[in-house]
Amino acid sequence: MTTEMAEPASKIELPAGVGGGGEIPTFHITLRVRRYNPEVSEEAAWEDHQLTMYGTDRVLDALHKVKWEIDGSLSFRRSCAHGICGSDAMRINGRNRLACKTLLKDLDTSKPITVEPIKGLPVEKDLIVDMEPFFQSFREVMPFLINKGHEPTKERLQSIEDRERFDDTTKCILCAACTSSCPVFWTDGQYFGPAAIVNAHRFIFDSRDDAGDMRLEILNDKEGVWRCRTTFNCSEACPRGIQVTQAIAEVKQAILGRKI
Amino acid sequence: MQVHKYDVVIVGAGGAGMRAAIESGQRARTAVLTKLYPTRSHTGAAQGGMCAALANVEEDNWEWHTFDTIKGGDYLVDQDAAEVMAKEAIDAVLDLEKMGLPFNRTPEGRIDQRRFGGHTRDHGKAPVRRACYAADRTGHMILQTLYQNCVKHNVEFYNEYYVLDLLLVEEDAVREDGTPYKQKRVAGVVSYDLASGELHVFQAKSVVFASGGAGKVFKTTSNAHTLTGDGMGIAFRRGIPLEDMEFFQFHPTGLAGLGILLTEGARGEGAILRNSEGERFMERYAPTIKDLAPRDIVARAMANEVREGRGCGPDKDYVLLDLTHLEPEHIEAKLPDITEFARTYLGVEPFTDPVPVFPTAHYAMGGIPTNIATEVLQDNDTVVPGLFAAGEVACVSVHGSNRLGTNSLLDINVFGKRAGIAAAEYSKTADFVELPEDPEAQTRGMLDGLLGGTGTERVAQIRKELQDTMDANMQVFRTKESLEKVLSDIASFEERYKNVVVQDKGKRFNLDLLEAVELGFLLDMAKVMTVGALHREESRGGHYREDFPDRDDEKFMKHSMAYKDSSVTTESSAESVAGIRLETKPVVFTRYEPMERKY
Numbered sequence: 001m002t003t004e005m006a007e008p009a010s011k012i013e014l015p016a017g018v019g020g021g022g023e024i025p026t027f028h029i030t031l032r033v034r035r036y037n038p039e040v041s042e043e044a045a046w047e048d049h050q051l052t053m054y055g056t057d058r059v060l061d062a063l064h065k066v067k068w069e070i071d072g073s074l075s076f077r078r079s080c081a082h083g084i085c086g087s088d089a090m091r092i093n094g095r096n097r098l099a100c101k102t103l104l105k106d107l108d109t110s111k112p113i114t115v116e117p118i119k120g121l122p123v124e125k126d127l128i129v130d131m132e133p134f135f136q137s138f139r140e141v142m143p144f145l146i147n148k149g150h151e152p153t154k155e156r157l158q159s160i161e162d163r164e165r166f167d168d169t170t171k172c173i174l175c176a177a178c179t180s181s182c183p184v185f186w187t188d189g190q191y192f193g194p195a196a197i198v199n200a201h202r203f204i205f206d207s208r209d210d211a212g213d214m215r216l217e218i219l220n221d222k223e224g225v226w227r228c229r230t231t232f233n234c235s236e237a238c239p240r241g242i243q244v245t246q247a248i249a250e251v252k253q254a255i256l257g258r259k260i
Numbered sequence: 261m262q263v264h265k266y267d268v269v270i271v272g273a274g275g276a277g278m279r280a281a282i283e284s285g286q287r288a289r290t291a292v293l294t295k296l297y298p299t300r301s302h303t304g305a306a307q308g309g310m311c312a313a314l315a316n317v318e319e320d321n322w323e324w325h326t327f328d329t330i331k332g333g334d335y336l337v338d339q340d341a342a343e344v345m346a347k348e349a350i351d352a353v354l355d356l357e358k359m360g361l362p363f364n365r366t367p368e369g370r371i372d373q374r375r376f377g378g379h380t381r382d383h384g385k386a387p388v389r390r391a392c393y394a395a396d397r398t399g400h401m402i403l404q405t406l407y408q409n410c411v412k413h414n415v416e417f418y419n420e421y422y423v424l425d426l427l428l429v430e431e432d433a434v435r436e437d438g439t440p441y442k443q444k445r446v447a448g449v450v451s452y453d454l455a456s457g458e459l460h461v462f463q464a465k466s467v468v469f470a471s472g473g474a475g476k477v478f479k480t481t482s483n484a485h486t487l488t489g490d491g492m493g494i495a496f497r498r499g500i501p502l503e504d505m506e507f508f509q510f511h512p513t514g515l516a517g518l519g520i521l522l523t524e525g526a527r528g529e530g531a532i533l534r535n536s537e538g539e540r541f542m543e544r545y546a547p548t549i550k551d552l553a554p555r556d557i558v559a560r561a562m563a564n565e566v567r568e569g570r571g572c573g574p575d576k577d578y579v580l581l582d583l584t585h586l587e588p589e590h591i592e593a594k595l596p597d598i599t600e601f602a603r604t605y606l607g608v609e610p611f612t613d614p615v616p617v618f619p620t621a622h623y624a625m626g627g628i629p630t631n632i633a634t635e636v637l638q639d640n641d642t643v644v645p646g647l648f649a650a651g652e653v654a655c656v657s658v659h660g661s662n663r664l665g666t667n668s669l670l671d672i673n674v675f676g677k678r679a680g681i682a683a684a685e686y687s688k689t690a691d692f693v694e695l696p697e698d699p700e701a702q703t704r705g706m707l708d709g710l711l712g713g714t715g716t717e718r719v720a721q722i723r724k725e726l727q728d729t730m731d732a733n734m735q736v737f738r739t740k741e742s743l744e745k746v747l748s749d750i751a752s753f754e755e756r757y758k759n760v761v762v763q764d765k766g767k768r769f770n771l772d773l774l775e776a777v778e779l780g781f782l783l784d785m786a787k788v789m790t791v792g793a794l795h796r797e798e799s800r801g802g803h804y805r806e807d808f809p810d811r812d813d814e815k816f817m818k819h820s821m822a823y824k825d826s827s828v829t830t831e832s833s834a835e836s837v838a839g840i841r842l843e844t845k846p847v848v849f850t851r852y853e854p855m856e857r858k859y
Contacts, residue, residue: 145360
């Protein structure tokens with residue numbers, strides 16, 4: 001049950017300067033983007049743009065500035081622009097991040113900011129990669145609830161603790177930042193990759209699901225969890241703060257525990 | 261050009277489209293065409309919850325929910341539709357739970373529920389806990405759960421296929437009273453494959469539009485870049501009317517300056533709004549339910565506080581959402597995402613400092629008119645056989661002039677399911693309608709025109725100016741003068757749009773071309789919205805005319821229906837706007853008489 005809260009005061013003294021704001025400074029950046037368009041050339045190349053940006057701007061705003069004001073052919077995916085839809089995972093200064101969630105002021109603006117497509121998936125054009133292999137791995141782990149019992153007329157019951165058990169892995173937005181930061185995935189296109197394992201975890205540890213064994217069998221495969229070398233790149237890359245490496249470790253343990 | 265043939269084609273893969281696909285895919289050969297990968301859809305950005313009178317934590321019933329929905333919509337709601345939605349809400353939530361959605365739970369293990377704006381116990385007596393939720397990412401969970409179930413049922417997706425035209429044929433027909441008319445029938449859709457730049461025609465017995473809203477006509481908006489009114493625009497251009505487009509919802513709590521959504525669930529969990537004097541100003545505007553008044557009332561109150569000089573910040577242009585009196589653990593458990601938004605994008609720590617907020621354009625109450633069976637109407641009561649719509653693109657109308665929070669996640673599930681079943685069932689009884697000759701000709705002409713243009717006008721510049729004038733003149737407060745300003749601005753944008761430049765001339769992922777096409781839809785939608793707002797000389801729900809501040813049931817208790825009509829010119833009459841004909845449609849009443857709307 002929700003905690004009952006005391007009625008808040010109808011008027012309070014606000015300390016001076018509360019609510020932030022103030023002058024928004026502008027600053028200059030060099031945006032260095034990896035361009036590639038096979039309709040024009042088979043070679044990819046770096047392209048620099050000098051831009052004046054504002055304090056609250058994100059890397060996505062810089063990309064839009066180029067596309068909207070300088071060169072409309074610069075191509076990248078984006079939609080929600082606040083870290084929820086997972087469209088704009090890219091490699092920013094060598095790290096996988098969402099362009100809409102990376103504030104320019106948090107980067108070193110004294111040096112060029114490099115932006116390139118995520119690695120390990122075929123580049124289609126500029127920052128756009130072919131996501132199909134990524135979604136294929138996702139589909140292979142049976143990412144949906146399988147319940148063999150009779151359907152109750154009302155909801156299935158689940159305790160708060162059981163619900164909490166898999167909360168972290170429900171946050172995944174399938175942006176591929178984790179999978180495309182994984183060195184094993186780069187060198188071995190067959191590896192399921194962290195995101196697929198995260199989504200398997202989300203069901204394996206859901207008390208309502210009955211197909212954990214089947215998923216563990218799939219992940220016990222030679223291309224499954226055992227390829228993971230625990231480099232933690234995936235956890236660092238996750239824009240949703242999911243403890244990806246831990247989730248993979250829990251799946252590994254579940255496979256071992258099952259065998260014993 | 262390639263031609264595909266399906267029993268059912270669904271346009272859009274957000275909540276409504278995927279909910280429809282799960283039903284349709286099990287009954288008929290179905291394809292889902294989507295501009296984005298399904299999990300990118302903006303359903304995923306919804307936060308707070310989905311209301312259903314489960315009565316898991318306190319007494320509740322669907323009749324109260326129906327009443328709240330009707331009153332919340334300022335009585336412009338079709339009451340039969342609201343009843344359907346509130347009744348079927350309960351199964352809609354239970355369906356999602358059975359599909360695997362991880363709702364938050366009560367100590368007894370049942371689906372937990374929390375308070376939300378305008379949802380009340382016993383016809384307005386006090387706020388009620390009706391919103392089922394999963395932290396503050398309920399929409400994310402719904403989108404993921406529906407996608408997971410589409411995978412389970414092997415739903416066939418055409419990802420990054422941008423639908424650009426609806427293929428309709430017209431047949432001579434006669435009404436019961438003997439008057440002849442043109443009956444429209446659906447033949448299919450034309451889509452543009454972003455990866456290859458090729459056009460694909462999809463012939464289908466049934467077409468379901470579930471393509472979402474048009475929030476990008478505004479500058480400050482919670483909507484995604486891709487919400488450009490495509491579905492509404494395509495239908496409108498093919499002679500389908502658009503209903504109640506003047507009603508657009510401004511969500512009270514967008515992050516100031518950015519428009520990023522902070523859920524109303526925050527206020528449901530106890531957060532309150534304060535002005536520069538530290539006052540809980542909603543006490544003055546809605547004495548009974550205060551900060552949990554419906555969105556139109558709260559948004560207007562906020563804008564009024566700012567206008568009267570009680571705004572915060574250096575430019576006094578926002579108010580504050582105060583969560584500082586709540587327990588940090590409680591916030592972390594119930595509202596983790598929005599607190600992170602405040603930290604990431606504004607650098608404000610919500611545990612210790614109030615968060616700057618201002619209303620943000622959020623939701624189109626209007627859209628493609630349908631009946632409660634989700635069948636699209638070509639006029640007030642003539643169904644277009646085989647054409648269906650659900651979700652934000654549609655107007656059933658369950659939201660009337662102001663949608664209650666959580667009712668959109670409900671709408672997509674209830675009417676998405678209905679649309680999927682209805683489209684599949686229709687396809688079993690119907691034959692394919694023969695495609696018109698050169699079905700892609702109009703689309704090809706539009707794209708070639710944009711690609712071959714020799715102009716110099718930038719898409720982004722026109723779009724920015726459109727969004728600026730919409731924010732300045734078509735937002736929370738409207739007047740005859742402000743609306744006429746928008747229309748004269750749009751007229752000049754339309755001229756400039758003819759000289760727009762698409763720099764990218766390639767076929768592969770030409771998103772430059774896509775943005776140019778989207779701008780065309782945005783201009784059409786902004787114009788339809790503004791014409792409706794100009795003609796509605798009253799204030800109701802989300803539409804507030806300072807020059808007509810009262811609701812006028814005698815003249816305006818009716819839906820507006822906007823038709824594209826090239827015979828209408830500015831010379832037709834003093835109030836006419838070129839190309840648009842406005843008509844009205846009666847509101848459906850069942851058991852609730854209009855009352856003054858007080859909270």
